[in-house]
Amino acid sequence: MIETIKQRYRYPSLLLRQLVKTDFQLRYHGSTLGYLWTLIRPLAIFAILYVVFAKFLRVGDAVPFYAVYLLLGIMLWNYFVEVTSGSVEAIVGKGELLRKINFPKYIVVLTGSVSATINLLINSVVLTGFMLFLGADPSLSAVVVVPLLFAELFVFSLGVGFLLSALFVRFRDVQYIWEVVLQGAFYATPILYPLSFVPEAGAKILMLNPIAQIIQDARRVLITPESVTIADVYGNAVARLVPLAIVIVVSITAAIYFRKRSRFFAEEV
Amino acid sequence: MSDENDVVISVDNVSKVFRLPHERQSTIKSMFTNVFKGTGSKYYEPQQALKDISFEVKKGEFFGIVGRNGSGKSTLLKILAEIYQPTSGSIETKGKLVPFIELGVGFNPELTGRENVYLNGAMLGFSKEEVEQRYGKIVEFAELEQHMDQKLKNYSSGMQVRLAFSVAIQADADILLIDEVLAVGDADFQKKCYDYFYLLKKQNKTVVFVSHDMGAIRSYCDEVVLIEQSELQQQGKPRDISQLYSKMFLKEDTPQQVAEQTPGRKWGNGVINIQSVSLASDSFSTLSEQTVGVSLKAVEKVNDMVVGVAVKNKSGDAFYGLNTAEKNISISNCRSGEELTVKFTFPLNLSNGNYTVDVACHGLDVGNVYEWWNDAAHFSVNVPENNSSYNLSAKNAKVSVAKNKK
Numbered sequence: 001m002i003e004t005i006k007q008r009y010r011y012p013s014l015l016l017r018q019l020v021k022t023d024f025q026l027r028y029h030g031s032t033l034g035y036l037w038t039l040i041r042p043l044a045i046f047a048i049l050y051v052v053f054a055k056f057l058r059v060g061d062a063v064p065f066y067a068v069y070l071l072l073g074i075m076l077w078n079y080f081v082e083v084t085s086g087s088v089e090a091i092v093g094k095g096e097l098l099r100k101i102n103f104p105k106y107i108v109v110l111t112g113s114v115s116a117t118i119n120l121l122i123n124s125v126v127l128t129g130f131m132l133f134l135g136a137d138p139s140l141s142a143v144v145v146v147p148l149l150f151a152e153l154f155v156f157s158l159g160v161g162f163l164l165s166a167l168f169v170r171f172r173d174v175q176y177i178w179e180v181v182l183q184g185a186f187y188a189t190p191i192l193y194p195l196s197f198v199p200e201a202g203a204k205i206l207m208l209n210p211i212a213q214i215i216q217d218a219r220r221v222l223i224t225p226e227s228v229t230i231a232d233v234y235g236n237a238v239a240r241l242v243p244l245a246i247v248i249v250v251s252i253t254a255a256i257y258f259r260k261r262s263r264f265f266a267e268e269v
Numbered sequence: 270m271s272d273e274n275d276v277v278i279s280v281d282n283v284s285k286v287f288r289l290p291h292e293r294q295s296t297i298k299s300m301f302t303n304v305f306k307g308t309g310s311k312y313y314e315p316q317q318a319l320k321d322i323s324f325e326v327k328k329g330e331f332f333g334i335v336g337r338n339g340s341g342k343s344t345l346l347k348i349l350a351e352i353y354q355p356t357s358g359s360i361e362t363k364g365k366l367v368p369f370i371e372l373g374v375g376f377n378p379e380l381t382g383r384e385n386v387y388l389n390g391a392m393l394g395f396s397k398e399e400v401e402q403r404y405g406k407i408v409e410f411a412e413l414e415q416h417m418d419q420k421l422k423n424y425s426s427g428m429q430v431r432l433a434f435s436v437a438i439q440a441d442a443d444i445l446l447i448d449e450v451l452a453v454g455d456a457d458f459q460k461k462c463y464d465y466f467y468l469l470k471k472q473n474k475t476v477v478f479v480s481h482d483m484g485a486i487r488s489y490c491d492e493v494v495l496i497e498q499s500e501l502q503q504q505g506k507p508r509d510i511s512q513l514y515s516k517m518f519l520k521e522d523t524p525q526q527v528a529e530q531t532p533g534r535k536w537g538n539g540v541i542n543i544q545s546v547s548l549a550s551d552s553f554s555t556l557s558e559q560t561v562g563v564s565l566k567a568v569e570k571v572n573d574m575v576v577g578v579a580v581k582n583k584s585g586d587a588f589y590g591l592n593t594a595e596k597n598i599s600i601s602n603c604r605s606g607e608e609l610t611v612k613f614t615f616p617l618n619l620s621n622g623n624y625t626v627d628v629a630c631h632g633l634d635v636g637n638v639y640e641w642w643n644d645a646a647h648f649s650v651n652v653p654e655n656n657s658s659y660n661l662s663a664k665n666a667k668v669s670v671a672k673n674k675k
Contacts, residue, residue: 011394018391022377022384029379100370101392102351266352267287 012104019111020118027115038119039126042078046071053192063194064224065136071127072223073191073215079120080157080211081182086112087161088168088175095269105262109165113158120150131222142221149214152247156210159251162258169261169268185209190216195228207233210243276363277444277475278326278349283358285319285344318344320499321358326444326492329473331466333490333507335481335514341499343448346370346479350446364443364475367393371448373433378422382413382432385421389436403439411435430458438465445469449480463488483511484588515582515620534643541574541630541639542566544608548626551648553617556655559648560614563628567603571632574600574639576611576670579627591615594633596668608673615666623649 028034050070053059060066090108091098098105131138168174189212195203206212207230217240219227231237319341326332336342347353348360350368375392376385386407390400408414411431421429466489469476480486486493486507493510495502503513535543542565549560561578577592591613593600603609626648629641 010396014394014396015391017397018388022380022388025384026377026379097375097392099347099352101368101374103392263354266347 012107015103016107016110016114019107020114023111023115024118038122042071042075042123043126045078046074049074049192059193059197062196064226065134067134068127068130068136069219069223069227070192071130072219073189075120075123075127076153076215076218077186077189077191077211079116079153080160082116082119083113083157084160084164085178085182086116087165088178089165090161091165091169091265092269098266098269102266105265106162106258109158109161109258113154113161116157117154136223137225138222139220139225145221146218149218152210152244153214155251156214156247159247159254161254163250163254166254166258166261166265169265185211188212195233200233203228203233207239208242208246210247213240213243275327276325277328278332278363278477279361280322280324280349281359281361283319283322283345283348283355283360284317285341285348285353286356287316287318288313289316317499319348319355319496322496322501323358324494324501324504326475326477328475330492331470331476331478331490333486333493333510334477334479334496335483335486335493335510336496337481337517340496342479342496345496346446346448346477349477362444365394365441366444366446367440367442368446369437369448370446372430372437376421376429376433379420381420382417382424385432386417386436389433390439393436393440395439407432407435407439410438427458434458434461434465442474444475444477446477447479449478449482449485481514483514487511512620515622535640536643537630537638537640539640540567540569540571541603542568543628543630543640543642543645546626546628546642546645548646548648549614551646553648553650554652556617556619556650556652558614559617560612561626561628561646563611563613563630564608565611565630566608567605570605571603571639572601573633574603574630575633575635576600576630577628578613579629581625581627583623589615591666591668592629593668593670596666598668598670600670603672610671610673612669612671613666614668617650619650621651621655623647 024035028037031037033040050060050067053070054066060070063069087109090112091105094108097103164174164178188206189209190198190206195207195216198206207216213230216227216229220229230239230243233239322345334342334345344353346368347370348355349362350366350370351360352368352370373385373389375388377388380388386404387397387400390403391397395403408417411428411434413428413432416424416428421432424432463485466476466478466485470489476489478486478490490507492504493507494504495510495513497517503510544564544566546564547562549558553559563576563578565576575592575594577590577594579591580589582588593611600609600611624647625644626646627641627643628645630639631637631641632639
């Protein structure tokens, strides 16, 4: 039984490992700082946003430990952006390859997602450093909750990624639509501002977004207990099931659609 | 003999229809507008690439698929490789199948030779450890020891092909699908390819080989199918199929075309002048003998000389060559202005078709070309019930040289 599974996933897993490795070999290829950019980029974006929102607009005054609060939000959001926008062109970009050899197509999308996850884990180390340096008020439950939140984020991002990559093969508008959606969603998600800035009715809608729910839950257990979660907005912990259901529905739909379409990728790209 | 278990590929009634969009419906707007017009099908033109193809390949067979460009043979190969899905029908394969539609699948110019070996290896199903085991052999075979840490983009195309080929031959598959593109490249590389084919035959591997090179088909294949206009025309032995295939081209050759052809160009260092080339006959309706007479004049004094002829078929492949050196005739010490005549006589054992003759005159070193005359003469063979294929042998040929006394 285990042998059969091993045999079945032998090719996908060795391919995934090699493609992730290649991805890292090629990323930041030719740049002097190389892999360091994985750390510098989010930190630089964080620095800009911090100066604008904490120093000029003073948004952060209402939130304890605003700097790390902001950094965590940006990290998680960037992960979602990296996986999903990378996935859009993942299949089409490998068109040449698809026409020459048959391999499990999902590996291509999964490769981008695994690379991004490795980056997220490295960034988490930096975040921990900032938490120690600038201070934060984490709760002990973080040990259990954070991995669960990461898992939810991983599944949701990958699900959206599968959907986008398969749709893009047939509809090239997807790329532009997704750019706009991400831009809108960035402001519709409480990344820069605390949820207390939003009227209650609005907050109830915003928090149904799985990314908003994940960010706020992560902030609650890692940064400050004052962080408002979906349970607080609805006054009921069961409300968390709504974004969770969205994640599950999106992922299953994506998996079915991708599976169905992937047989024809080679002739359609 | 033909045990059910011997069948490793079974193709059952496979058809493939590509839906070619007239106007590609790849924006969401066009999807909506088409839905409202209710004319979805109008925008796709179905193109039948394969129609009801059925055949079986047995274990250890070297199986050829031949057909002209656009006949559907490459689509069939891609369906066998599971790159395309058949529209109807089914395919069953037993054992590990590795396709070589192209060499160096996944090669990235920005990576080093070493990194590309691992990447290409993974695409072919090797784990990191398996590539490591074979790495030495791969590098040695590719003769690239000095270059493995260079980026692939700095390789010459010949080096890239060598590297790709060295990885490819490591694949231990039960079934190999080989496209003819493999056998392109310089003569040296082609030889390596053909050596590899012989090795595969020796190891009793099952090979499906797509080609329109009848020479290769006849040399390697045990069984051949001919695909023409999306359909399987005939299955049989290489000899029969290659004749059928040659006849397909003959039908399209009209005799007028031959008459209009003019003698081709001459090149070389001009030490010798090929003055004329004559044929015993330029059209044959029985399989007799052909004689090619060549008149030469030495422009300068020449110590050593080899004179040869090559017979080429319609597609320009020289499949038969004969020269004085082969027959141990040495032509030496020609004075300036001396003239000589060389006669090549060989029995015609050719399938019907149009042929052209090249005449060349060079030193003992083939690279030292005195004069080469491409397409110096033409002849055609049109024999009723002709069952021979290209089958000329130097053994039965006669060559004579005469110095014209002045």
